Amino acid sequence: MTVQKMATRILEAIRYCVNPSFAELLNACGPEGRGDLVVRFPGKENLILWTDVSQLFIDALNLIKPKTEIHKVSELLYLMDGAVLTLDVPSERLIMRTLKRGEDFKKPMWLPVTISLKSELENSETAL
Secondary structure, three states: OOHHHHHHHHHHHHHHHOOOEHHHHHHHHHHHHEEEEEEEOOOOOOEEEEEEEOHHHHHHHHHHHHHEEEEEOOHHHHHHHOOOOOOOOOOHHHHHHHHHHOOOOOOOEEOOEEEEEOOHHHHHHHHO
């Protein structure tokens, strides 16, 4: 599978599932999306978004990044999807304090998120 095809599959999953978790995205991508890599919050080595993904999946995420945005959610959403990480989830206060200071977390922590498409207005501004 090509990166473009994987990106298309991810975008279709985002449209179909409406704000899917990484668990849902990986299910939509099939075995080609699975691997031994980690998706991290940009610039934060210890803020983990999801694990066990392939390079193809990461490349596809990077390709669609300008069209998407992430939203912090409760880990309960991932429980309902049948997949959770065994990392601590930082409090909202710790997230804000750490990001505001430009620091990284002292140990790996999981930030459960969903992914959505940016509004059409934002996408048209990005395309300029």
